[in-house]
Amino acid sequence: MGRRIVSKGELTRESILEGAYQLFLQQGYHGTSMRQIAAEAGIALGGIYNHFSGKEEIFTAVLEAYHPIHEIVPVIQASEGATIEEYVRNAAMGMMTALERQPGFLNLIFIEIVEFNSLHLPDLVDMTFPKVMSIVGPFAESQNKLKDIPLQSIVRSFIGLMFMQYFAEKLVGSQFVAMPLEEAFEQTLQIFLHGILAE
Amino acid sequence: MGRRIVSKGELTRESILEGAYQLFLQQGYHGTSMRQIAAEAGIALGGIYNHFSGKEEIFTAVLEAYHPIHEIVPVIQASEGATIEEYVRNAAMGMMTALERQPGFLNLIFIEIVEFNSLHLPDLVDMTFPKVMSIVGPFAESQNKLKDIPLQSIVRSFIGLMFMQYFAEKLVGSQFVAMPLEEAFEQTLQIFLHGILAE
């Protein structure tokens, strides 16, 4: 909201994070050097160590700063709709938009999986999933139009389908999406809605 | 089928591929050195270059040798069932088993995405997806019990849900799967089946 008052040191720290973020996305963690990060941030190599104890701490901080939850939770909260059908449709479009606007989210998670052997992934999920559940839960439970399936399974399937849809969009032009994207999105939504709504 | 007759050189080449595969899974591409690959294969560093022109060519060869399609297509082909419901259930269980037995498949693809910026991913998908479609197509189309949704969307959603389920299994113990795994698998299957079957 309000403009934060930041010291020069904080500005430097943030430019390190932003430079590192861009480089990690393009080259991965091990493929990115501390010298590249320093150059991107406009400082000398040694200067980095005034802000971070090492390369891994930079990655941790980037993971926190660019965490999907910051982008996606407000989108889901903003989702409204008279029926669950409308609500799901709005949430789905909001999530796709959020993913498209910040395509680096998934890559950071892939880096965590590939180059850190999923070391911090359980913590990450434990931090994220309850937040999503607490937002989705009240709305869904106030309705009686869902099949008798645990809300957790429903949310998990929703996320899985959105990720798959997102992958399909990244692969435009391949056989994987031989139909218009809007149409593919609609089909995925139909399968999900038929899957969760009571007759 | 029959036992291949392989020269000593071919055996060396294959041990390089296997060693590189294991190391890539644990450390990623840039995190793995040619010296580690050589040690894993039981030869000297220089010996590698009699079989591969460089590190990237090794990764390409590993991607080909351990391609998911080799494992998953026979599983789907072996899937039978009097009804689509049975068929889907068998295919789902077969795919989960295949993924669990070869957990490296997904990681190789993540390495491709993260460390090579998805350079060869479209080609990979174009090679794989049509094969799956040609196997699934005839069976599904011989039935009239599906909703009016393109087969391509159905297959894509199926793959998305299986991947999500697989991720959930890797995250056992976290909030993400607060129910028994068999139950979570069943719930995912219910959503999919309700989503695609005609009333």
Next chain:
DNA sequence: CCTACCGATCGGTAGG
């Protein structure tokens, strides 16, 4: 925050 470096290791290649 910089310059000047360190111990070690990187991917790749030399001659034999």
Next chain:
DNA sequence: CCTACCGATCGGTAGG
């Protein structure tokens, strides 16, 4: 002349 390697070292770069 080929293959399948070796011990040693190349020019550069890694994180700190």
